[in-house]
Amino acid sequence: MSSIITNSKVEIDAAGLPYRELNQQIRSAVSIGAKHITLRNVAGQRYIGTNLYEAADRKALDELEIEILGTPGNDLGMFLDGPSITVYGNVMDGTGNTMNAGRIVVHGRAGDITGFSARGGEIFIRDDAGYRTGIHMKEFGSMRPIVVIGGTTQDFLGEYMAGGLIIILGLTLKPGELHYFSHVGTGMHGGAILVRGGLADYQLGNGVGVVNLEEKDRDSLLKYVELYGTYFGVDVAQVNVDQFVKLAPLSKRPYKQLYAY
Amino acid sequence: MNAPRNNSRNAIQAPQRKASDFRIRSNRLAEFSVERDYDKCIKCEVCIRQCSFDVHYYEEEEDLIKHRSEDCVGCQRCAVLCPTDALTIRPNPAQYRAHGSWSSEHVKDINLQAETGGVVLTGAGNDKPMPVYWDKLLINASQVTNPSIDPLREPMELRTFLGAKPDGVEIENGKLVTSMPPQVQIETPILFSAISYGAISYNVQKALAEAAVELGTLFNTGEGGLHPDFYKYRDHAIVQVASGRFGVHPDYLNAARIVEIKIGQGAKPGIGGHLAGEKVSESVSITRMIPAGTDAISPAPQHDIYSIEDLRMLVYAIKEATNYRVPVSVKIAAVHNAAAIASGIVRAGADVIAIDGFRGGTGAAPKVIRDNVGLPIEFALASVDKRLRDEGIRNRVTLIAGGGIRSAGDVVKAIALGADAVYIGTAALIAVGCTLCQKCYSGKCNWGIATQDPYLAKRVNPDIARKRLVNLVKGWSHEIKEMLGGMGINSIESLRGSRSQLRGIGLTTEELNVLGVAPAGN
Known part of the structure; x- marks a missing residue:
């Protein structure tokens, strides 16, 4: 049952609610002007935040904050278009799937394909993430998705990546330990991955190379590492821009030579 | 070393060549x-x-x-x-x-x-002389015992509703009380199949959209997004969500009458696609929402779908995103176990299944895939329809057959084999001028269809192309009515899955069994 605390603050108890009903309740809350929604006892409900554009205008969506206590299900914030979501717990697969705009901050770890095909918005994961993180992220015009992972990820990080920025902080690695991912950036043809922590040549996928950090990368690092620290209350003093390597595609046309003309 | 002498015939030196500069003759x-x-x-x-x-x-x-x-x-x-x-x-x-x-x-x-x-590339559909089963099926007609109907004088219904149908309906006081899944009404069982802007030119997609409006049917954006200019055709648009997720965002999903998840394509089952950077013009870039000049890469699988359960997740993500207003279609290539896959797709919550036979066209595919992978649509359609009927779930889904529909005769046979409607792609492009030279992948289409070169693309006048498309579908629709009338049927509904209206000629017993039709003369 949802309970209205004030006109702009709403709490919803998600215990036992099927996802369709929970999402409908969130939409209803947004349509009556809620600006801050707290979801309690979330346990596996999918698509939270997916369709809120029918309930409010662009400006209201950009200001909307959703706080999740518990573990949301797959496709959290799929097609997300403006709101900010903060999760106090872990998230499952497909977080920020094909998202357009907004922010997802996870105080925990994430499952597979975090940020899959995202075109914009920001995703911060405090700990580690699963397979194919940031796969096929793109960018367009001023839209540029950012994924920040506090720890490490599994294989195929940034596969097919066509744009955007992934920052891997490596904070969960032991001293001297290598990152968990291999085949990083396979088929990558745009965007960049900035990695801090142990990385060996064999972990790089086809079509990706190590290049020097540019000024804009340093600026991005300063900005997003600080944001990471702020969001999670973590001391990031140990994280230094010079500890990062930049992985970038060797070609915008990785498959140009594949065909016979 | 002799210095080059300006006054000799050797004054112009041959450029220094590296071994890699030599092209193999x-x-x-x-x-x-x-x-x-x-x-x-x-x-x-x-x-x-x-x-x-x-x-x-x-x-x-x-x-x-x-x-x-x-x-x-x-x-x-x-x-x-x-x-x-x-x-x-x-x-x-x-x-x-x-x-x-x-x-x-x-x-x-x-x-x-x-x-x-x-890899040898090609375009259009499989051109090998493999059996075309449409040509081995004959349609019935009434004589004496059941009067045939003249569609010029009597009402003849081609109207078709796309979407899942409930298991039963309840009517109280003359009113339907069963809540119906979303339905999309089309006036003829022929839809334009998915052809993306990028594969074809702006003018051709515009002509397809406008023809769909005029005919009361639907066009399909393919996986290349919907150009901002084409949102005005939203009431006649099927939009695709494919592995590249190009141009997929809330407005796009909500612009559609049907959202189609593209799993596969008849011309290239099991593989993805690469739209070459040269074809990603400024305008294509806006539609796909990627930077101009970069390759648009569609991975082979959708990386959030590795199982039927995952497919269900995407189907319902789209339903959530559109608030359950639009039917969700899943398009697959016709492959050997299509029937079992289709059963899974129904259980994943899809409202429409589109099956694309191995003769389906493409803007670019490896020739070895186009010519060697997949199934004839006739077999896939018949086996899917039978499987879904056997499992008692046929009503829960609309079947659209595509990939090699060449005439109104093929449409009638497809519907009798179990399709609710058909997709036409190659036939539509032929109507616009395509001569099947199969060079779509080159981007140099002389007929102005499969190209983004403005000099070539302007060869298609969208008004003339629209008129030709409308003529084609009107002509076919009338022919369908004539064939229905000949069978003594006055509604396309009555033909659906009515395999008794078909007989096979020159087919083996196994082939007849798969098609579920009796041999001619029986």
């Missing part, structure tokens, strides 16, 4: 032979201007138009537009020595690969 025989009747040629140069493959050229010394047959793709554009009929393009009479196993095509492809080391 082509051993391939020309596919086509260009024959020019010099008595008729008035040197108007139309052929030179029309050919994007630079086959024709003017030679000043002899004051003649000449040609390079080896570059000809056989599209017939020059022959059609030559004002004096001076040109004849025909398959090159010079062939390699005939061989029952090694066709000229094999020899040419081997040479092409020996020269380039690449």
Whole structure:
């Protein structure tokens, strides 16, 4: 049952609610002007935040904050278009799937394909993430998705990546330990991955190379590492821009030579 | 070392060449032979201007138009537009020595690969002489016992509703009380299949959209997004969500009458696609929402779908995103276990299943895939329809068959085999001018269809193209009515899955069993 605390603050108890009903309740809350929604006892409900554009205008969506206590299900914030979501717990697969705009901050770890095909918005994961993180992220015009992972990820990080920025902080690695991912950036043809922590040549996928950090990368690092620290209350003093390597595609046309003309 | 002397014939030095600069000389025989009747040629140069493959050229010394047959793709554009009929393009009479196993095509492809080391690309649909089962099915007609109907005088219903149907309906006081899943009404069971802007030009997609509006049917954006100018056709749009997720965002999903998840395509089952960066113009870039000039890569799988359970997750993500207002379609290529897959797709919550046979067209596919992978749509459709009926779930889904529908006869046979409607792609493009030269992947389509080159694309006038598309579908629709009337049926609904209206000719018992039809004469 949802309970209205004030006109702009709403709490919803998600215990036992099927996802369709929970999402409908969130939409209803947004349509009556809620600006801050707290979801309690979330346990596996999918698509939270997916369709809120029918309930409010662009400006209201950009200001909307959703706080999740518990573990949301797959496709959290799929097609997300403006709101900010903060999760106090872990998230499952497909977080920020094909998202357009907004922010997802996870105080925990994430499952597979975090940020899959995202075109914009920001995703911060405090700990580690699963397979194919940031796969096929793109960018367009001023839209540029950012994924920040506090720890490490599994294989195929940034596969097919066509744009955007992934920052891997490596904070969960032991001293001297290598990152968990291999085949990083396979088929990558745009965007960049900035990695801090142990990385060996064999972990790089086809079509990706190590290049020097540019000024804009340093600026991005300063900005997003600080944001990471702020969001999670973590001391990031140990994280230094010079500890990062930049992985970038060797070609915008990785498959140009594949065909016979 | 001798210094170059400016006053000698050696003054211009040959450029220094590296070994890698040497192109391997082509051993391939020309596919086509260009024959020019010099008595008729008035040197108007139309052929030179029309050919994007630079086959024709003017030679000043002899004051003649000449040609390079080896570059000809056989599209017939020059022959059609030559004002004096001076040109004849025909398959090159010079062939390699005939061989029952090694066709000229094999020899040419081997040479092409020996020269380039690449994957042989092609366009359009499978052109191999494999059996076309439509041609082995005959349609019934009434004689004496059941009067045939004349559609010119009597009402004849082609209206079709796309979407899941409930298991039963309850009516109280003359009113429907069962809550219906979303339905989309079309006036003829023919839809334009998915062809993306990027694969085809702006003008051709515009013509398809406007024809769909005029005909009361739907066009399909393909996986390339919906150009901002085309949102006005939203009431007639099917939008695709494919592995590349190009141009997929909330407005796009909510602009559609149907959202289609593209799993596969008949011309290239199991593989993805790469739209070459050269084709990603500024306008295509806006539609796909990727930077201009970059490759648009569609991975082979959708990486959030590795199982039927995952498919259900995407189906319901789209339903959530559209608030359960639009039917969700899942398009698959016809493959050997299509029936079991279709059963899973129904259980994943799809409202529509589109099946694309191995003759379905493409803007670009590896030839080895196009010509060797997949199933005829006739078999896939019959086996899917039977499987869903056997499991008692046929009503929960609309079946759309595509991939090699060439005439109104094929449409009638497809519906009798169990389809609710058909997709036409190649037939529509032929109506616009395509001559099946299969060079869609080159981006140099002389007919202005499969190209983003503004000089070529303007050859398609969208108003004329729309008119030709409307004519085609109107003609087919009338023919369907005539065939229905001949069977004594006055509604397309009554033909659906009515295999007793079909007989097979020249088919084996196994083939008849798969198709679920009796042999002719039985």
